[in-house]
Amino acid sequence: MNRFILGIFLISLTSLMYSCKTKDDASAIIKPEKMREVLWEYLQIQHYAQEVLSKDSTINDTLAFLQLRDSMFLRHQVDARNFEKSMLHYRTHPDQFLPLLDSISAMQQRNIKSQQPKKQFDLEILELY
DSSP: OHHHHHHHHHHHHHHHHHHHHHHHHHHHSOOHHHHHHHHHHHHHHHHHHHHTGGGOTTSOHHHHHHHHHHHHHHHHTOOHHHHHHHHHHHHTOHHHHHHHHHHHHHHHHHHHHHHSOOOOOOHHHHHHO
């Protein structure tokens, strides 16, 4: 009988500790609005490191990436561990991750459109009038 009570006590204690840990982990997750900004900038830094820095043999592209990333984390008041935990959370919760990716994709599309050169009027068409 004592073993039974001890077993219930241990199960209760374990579940209590687990539920407390889950609450702590949930509070450590970067909120979606902030995560969108951080992930957007992180992806830009990653792209820059892969497309620009890696082509310059005088630069250690890995070190430069880490310096840029750490600077960005500092600006957003996030650390690498918190970012990785948040990424893991969002990847395992597609209902939260997909809208985040959609908003980042929309930001990218707006960025591309704003960088396209403005169309010039065709002078030949104007001369017809």
